[in-house]
Amino acid sequence: MQDDRTGRITVRELSKRFGAVQAVDGLTFSVEPGAVTGFLGPNGSGKTTTLRMILGLVTPTAGEARINGMRFRELPRPARVVGAVLEAQGFHPARTARAHLLTCAAAIEVPDDAVEHALGTVGLDDAGDRSVGEYSLGMRQRLALAVALLGDPQVLVLDEPGNGLDPEGIAWLRAFLRAFAAQGRSVLISSHLLAEVEQTADHLVVISRGRCVYQGSLAQLQGSRSARVLVRCADPVRLADALAGTGVLEIDTLSDGWLGVAGTDPVHVGDVALGAGVAIYGMVHERVELEQLFFQLTAEPWR
Template identity: 75%
Template sequence: MTEDGGRVGVRGLTKRFGPVAAVSDLSFDAPPGAVTGFLGPNGSGKTTTLRMILGLVAPTAGEARINGVPFAALQRPARVVGAVLEAQGFHPARTGRRHLLACAAAVGVPDAAVDVGLGAVGLIDAADRAVGGYSLGMQQRLALAVAMLGDPQVLILDEPGNGLDPEGIAWMRSFLRGFAARGGTVLVSSHLLGEIEQTADHLVVVSRGRCVYQGGLDQLRASRRARVLVRCADPGGLARALATAGIVEIDTLPDGRLGVADADAVRVGDVALAAGVAVHGLVEETIDLEQLFFQLTTGAWRG
């Protein structure tokens, strides 16, 4: 890996399949030294986008570049990009080592890269076992070892946590963050929102083929004002008292509670006490990535 890693840039990327627009005018960057989480509901165009970045699908319009050039123009692509997009077609009778040796020959890297790759993904002890006896999680690690053979600058991964147990997911998180810390670029699609929340430095969220958010998780949280959720004996009376106190961003939730923005729990409690409204529950809302994702992808975002 070069010290400054690689950069993935997508500009105006569009892909139509007949009348269906799988991806529409999509633009984003995945910078070096960071894990970029690529999120979106099923059918939002994530896999199609990754395939266009890797030159496997031709865009209808726009472009995707890696280190400033299309994938097809990379002179030694395995030295620049490693990718795992879907379940691999492993021969069940072939050992993990022999599979990697065949892949190393195909991409033009020395056999010595095989043991490096096996060690990187923790499969040294299983290297001489038939892949047919591997668990799904071990097969995911083997696919990642293939991606790492060329010591790439960029990793592009589609749902790499599939089949991994909690220990394996924690290992994957550490692996990806370590790769980024050494200057590499990681673009990872995942439906494991809690895991992306702990792993990614940068988010790209797509819905219906379009980008609905790009930036850091902290910025996303900051753009969504936290609320105080209040259960009380007289919601209408409390809402009027809050408005009189200058607190006007108030929603009535389906369960009857009030959602109060621009005030902390102490302030809301003081207003309720002064107004003589009995409070039965008062909690500051915790905003996690799952809530933010739902709001972004369902059109409920009011940021």
């Protein structure tokens, strides 16, 4: 199999069993170049095992994962193709960040200039001569990312890269990943920070108990679940009847006295209420958030 140089990750019928535990079960998905793909699932759903199989660190029981059409072990210079961060660990506490990166650069045969570029990219250029033992968790996350970037890779595979980052660091990471993907490269990111994934990812792969329960764009997922307009008014019954007269039939009376109206927008609800002579005391366009969708997907029974 030849390197197709696309930066695409393909996972086909990937499975992994540890004794009696089926950690990953027939997983199939792809990660396309030019996009950030969020890889989501509850604890124990098989995310880290899947990432490790993609990177050749765990042997699948069945199926396969390919990058650029090749298994990871077949890539001639893997660090030039894939940069990965699975844990921000493995740093000698007495060694400086710059010294650590120089060692890594020598191992993958890239020039020392790559070290300075990586330090600057992750915002550690002023802290490169400090020992890693003095680094915060967030700084170690940035250093781990710098290691991943040394080979100027086509693909980034990151497991919980936002751990330990402060709000400024998270905003920086979001901008960096989107800019990286905008260059036509591929990003696969696993994270528990669902609100951040919602702002970062173009596509989602959601797994539960080792199986894929959703693969597609975030916009498609949000569009598949109806948003609601929440209304507090003087006469819920009259408003509901008036809305039904316009063809809006998905109306629920909520426990706090508000109406939940699906299949329309706040402007229509307001116009109908005005025409029916019903005073509106409050109205909220309920947004379908990724967190809500995530819990629905991972709680739904398998078919």
